[in-house]
Amino acid sequence: MSATFNASELLAVIASRQLRDDTIIFAGVGVPLMAAALAKQRHAPRLTLVIEGGIIGPEIAPGQLPISTNEMRAGRRATMLPGITDAFLFAQRGFVDVGFMGGAQIDRYGNINTSTLGPEYWKPKVRLPGTGGANDLASLCREVIIVTPHEKRRFVERVDFVTSPGWLRGDGSRRAAGLRFGGVSRVVTTLGILGFDPESKRMLIEATHPGVSVADIKANTGFELLEAPRIETTAPPSEDELAMLRALDPERRFLG
Numbered sequence: 237m238s239a240t241f242n243a244s245e246l247l248a249v250i251a252s253r254q255l256r257d258d259t260i261i262f263a264g265v266g267v268p269l270m271a272a273a274l275a276k277q278r279h280a281p282r283l284t285l286v287i288e289g290g291i292i293g294p295e296i297a298p299g300q301l302p303i304s305t306n307e308m309r310a311g312r313r314a315t316m317l318p319g320i321t322d323a324f325l326f327a328q329r330g331f332v333d334v335g336f337m338g339g340a341q342i343d344r345y346g347n348i349n350t351s352t353l354g355p356e357y358w359k360p361k362v363r364l365p366g367t368g369g370a371n372d373l374a375s376l377c378r379e380v381i382i383v384t385p386h387e388k389r390r391f392v393e394r395v396d397f398v399t400s401p402g403w404l405r406g407d408g409s410r411r412a413a414g415l416r417f418g419g420v421s422r423v424v425t426t427l428g429i430l431g432f433d434p435e436s437k438r439m440l441i442e443a444t445h446p447g448v449s450v451a452d453i454k455a456n457t458g459f460e461l462l463e464a465p466r467i468e469t470t471a472p473p474s475e476d477e478l479a480m481l482r483a484l485d486p487e488r489r490f491l492g
Contacts, residue, residue, distance in 0.1 A: 239474060239475045241472070241478055245482075247425070249477045251336075252278070253275070254381055257282050259280070259283055259334060261332075261336050262334070262377055264337040267338065268338060269301065274480055277480055278480055284315070286326065287302070290321075290322060290323045292315050292326075294310060294311055294312050294313060295313040295314075296309075296312065297309070299483065301485050301489070305368075305369075330417075334377060335374060335376075337373055337383070338384050339384055341390055343394050343395045345403040346402025348374065348395065349399050351396075352364060354396060370399055371399060374420070375415055376418065380420045380421065382422075384425055386428070386453065388455075391456070427456060429443040429470065439462065441467055444469055446471075
């Protein structure tokens, strides 16, 4: 019998599979942190978590998933508890392999907006939480993976505000802006996995989730997507993956 899961559980499991052992992951709260904790428990025991509040190498206990980067649960059995500035200095010095984050808006070049919605910054339609450490992650980590629900309102032609730079305009502008390494490698969504064309840096479809078609992904995206030469289908979450994931968030704060 196949496992039953919702969109949030699918997103967290598929996102966790993107992470590798012996890497340092700077994870945002919510689904990215939950997915990183699942990866560490399941297939990447030597993965090192970094959390924005200045926490290096914590062990996230089942049922104790932090909802903030600064609460005590986030520091359980941590290897180091430096200041918040030091956590970002590690990224600046090139020690962080993957920035693992979400976003309210994303465009075809992987630029992220978590600041404001609407054409006028000072008179926004919606004021979002802001950058926090998201700009630092997108600018300084060796690789960025974005984790987000797939909705047309999120995937827009051009973000209203560039909070966190992806490939900017896709014409070498990221490097021209002084960001000489890093960049968004892929976007994991509730519909599939998106990558970026190596030349144009435009977003493309790499994989669909079971039961999702390429047409479904395109219909839920506000700009034209390219397609990889071969589009894979992801394996659905297993019973074991779901059990471990649900143990992390038994109150379903993030799993819905």
